[in-house]
Amino acid sequence: MKYVSTRGNYQPVSAAEAIRLGMVPTGGLFVPEKIPTFSKEKLTELVGKSYQDIAQQILAEFLTDYTAKELEEVVNAAYNETNFATEEIAPYVKLDEQSYVLELWHGPTAAFKDMALQLMPHLLVKAIEKVDLDKEIVILVATSGDTGKAALEGFKDVEGIKIIVFYPAGGVSKVQEQQMVTTTGTNTSVVAVEGNFDDCQSSVKEIFGDQGFKELLEEHDYQFSSANSINWGRLVPQIIYYFASYASLVADGQLEVGEQINISVPTGNFGNILAAYYAYRMGLPVNKFICASNDNKVLTDFLQTGVYDSNRDFKRTISPSMDILISSNLERFLFEMTDHDAAKIEEWYQDLEQTGKFEIGQAVQEQIKELFVGEYATEEETVKTIKQIYESKDYVVDTHTAVGIKAYQKYLADYDDPTLTVIDSTANPYKFSAAVLEAVQGELETEDEFEILSQLEELTGLEIHRGLRDLEEKEVRHDRGCQTTEIKDEVKDILGLR
Numbered sequence: 001m002k003y004v005s006t007r008g009n010y011q012p013v014s015a016a017e018a019i020r021l022g023m024v025p026t027g028g029l030f031v032p033e034k035i036p037t038f039s040k041e042k043l044t045e046l047v048g049k050s051y052q053d054i055a056q057q058i059l060a061e062f063l064t065d066y067t068a069k070e071l072e073e074v075v076n077a078a079y080n081e082t083n084f085a086t087e088e089i090a091p092y093v094k095l096d097e098q099s100y101v102l103e104l105w106h107g108p109t110a111a112f113k114d115m116a117l118q119l120m121p122h123l124l125v126k127a128i129e130k131v132d133l134d135k136e137i138v139i140l141v142a143t144s145g146d147t148g149k150a151a152l153e154g155f156k157d158v159e160g161i162k163i164i165v166f167y168p169a170g171g172v173s174k175v176q177e178q179q180m181v182t183t184t185g186t187n188t189s190v191v192a193v194e195g196n197f198d199d200c201q202s203s204v205k206e207i208f209g210d211q212g213f214k215e216l217l218e219e220h221d222y223q224f225s226s227a228n229s230i231n232w233g234r235l236v237p238q239i240i241y242y243f244a245s246y247a248s249l250v251a252d253g254q255l256e257v258g259e260q261i262n263i264s265v266p267t268g269n270f271g272n273i274l275a276a277y278y279a280y281r282m283g284l285p286v287n288k289f290i291c292a293s294n295d296n297k298v299l300t301d302f303l304q305t306g307v308y309d310s311n312r313d314f315k316r317t318i319s320p321s322m323d324i325l326i327s328s329n330l331e332r333f334l335f336e337m338t339d340h341d342a343a344k345i346e347e348w349y350q351d352l353e354q355t356g357k358f359e360i361g362q363a364v365q366e367q368i369k370e371l372f373v374g375e376y377a378t379e380e381e382t383v384k385t386i387k388q389i390y391e392s393k394d395y396v397v398d399t400h401t402a403v404g405i406k407a408y409q410k411y412l413a414d415y416d417d418p419t420l421t422v423i424d425s426t427a428n429p430y431k432f433s434a435a436v437l438e439a440v441q442g443e444l445e446t447e448d449e450f451e452i453l454s455q456l457e458e459l460t461g462l463e464i465h466r467g468l469r470d471l472e473e474k475e476v477r478h479d480r481g482c483q484t485t486e487i488k489d490e491v492k493d494i495l496g497l498r
């Protein structure tokens with residue numbers, strides 16, 4: 001299978017090439033030329049299979065230039081008992097008669113990014129072998145918190161790769177920061193940037209597009225790649241858990257094969273929900289996608305009005321991994337929704353670049369509305385949802401998951417839809433323990449985030465995620481910081497290019 005640019009400005013490439021390049025060098029994102037389909041028979045055959053088996057099967061559909069043996073190797077290297085604390089890899093919890101929470105945070109760093117980032121580095125290493133590149137790969141990551149640590153863990157000590165992570169100073173939780181700055185590995189760097197996530201992301205994107213810088217790197221035998229969710233290697237692993245959870249629900253007698261489900265996804269860059277959409281296009285029976293946002297509800301407004309308008313105040317919320325005004329992966333979705341109309345995509349994204357907004361027109365909007373509903377949760381609603389779920393179900397959810405649950409509750413209130421619904425749980429509650437403890441307890445007795453971890457454990461009895469235990473005792477290994485305008489210099493410094 002070949003991968004094409006959403007903007008029609010690049011020749012079709014293999015999966016390995018798309019993964020190696022990260023994004024299209026001339027702008028745009030790589031997407032599969034044609035989405036493979038899964039018949040009902042094939043779907044039925046998944047029932048009872050292990051996560052690893054399902055993973056191999058889904059990956060084989062998209063990564064046709066990887067051999068079955070290679071896929072088996074990468075899957076086993078990623079989804080094993082050392083990296084994931086449960087045999088199911090992504091288990092679900094039944095919340096009530098018609099909704100299920102899909103726990104995507106059993107990997108090493110307590111956030112759903114592990115689902116993709118434990119696998120993606122192995123795909124990248126194989127990709128480099130395939131295109132026979134003798135350059136060292138430099139991974140640049142802009143993170144609003146969770147991607148950073150997940151990428152560091154996924155890439156650390158992987159041969160032939162260096163990873164540099166930029167995060168907004170003060171824009172991630174203390175625990176997230178501590179997770180990142182204590183990362184071991186000889187090939188890892190972490191930099192705090194004075195600015196918000198969008199500033200970080202656009203500076204990193206700018207570096208990717210900088211021809212002169214690229215040449216400088218090449219002179220030193222380096223080449224950039226990206227581990228952000230714009231890389232196809234990040235997206236494809238996320239398709240797996242939608243099939244795997246569906247198969248588990250069928251195996252457990254909760255669902256009949258062929259029966260539709262709804263999927264509610266707390267959304268930021270639109271990657272996770274896009275993976276669900278690809279699963280649907282492959283044949284997963286889905287009725288509605290609930291795109292859940294926090295107060296940065298640019299996607300909710302977009303789905304309601306057909307206008308994507310990023311000209312608004314950036315808000316810092318208690319669900320910071322969704323504090324995003326430019327949802328990069330939406331571009332891939334719009335490419336599908338316009339039947340691969342690259343000229344349209346180019347036009348809209350030119351508009352976005354020049355004016356901060358674009359409008360998709362009624363026809364495309366109607367089509368999207370048939371499948372997607374946008375709902376959002378305010379800060380207060382998020383807090384109340386955490387408390388409500390804890391008190392009524394004795395189940396602790398993090399702030400992002402609470403946004404997904406609240407959005408689903410709002411959807412139910414609007415549409416009264418009895419379809420079984422899977423709600424993605426994207427982080428372990430301990431990853432955002434201050435907000436969670438405050439929600440459950442009413443107020444905080446301390447500001448010390450590490451003390452808060454213990455208090456939350458004492459109160460709820462839920463064991464602290466292994467990736468967050470004893471964090472404060474770990475040695476800080478990274479103390480770099482810079483302005484957004486200095487990101488490029490920082491990269492040069494780290495790579496020894498000056």
Ligand SMILES: *Cc1c(COP(=O)(O)O)cnc(C)c1O
Nearest residue numbers: 146268269270271272321426427
């Ligand atoms: C990254 C992240 C999200 C948003 O996922 P996207 O794929 O960017 O939409 C939601 N919740 C958590 C905890 C995350 O880390």
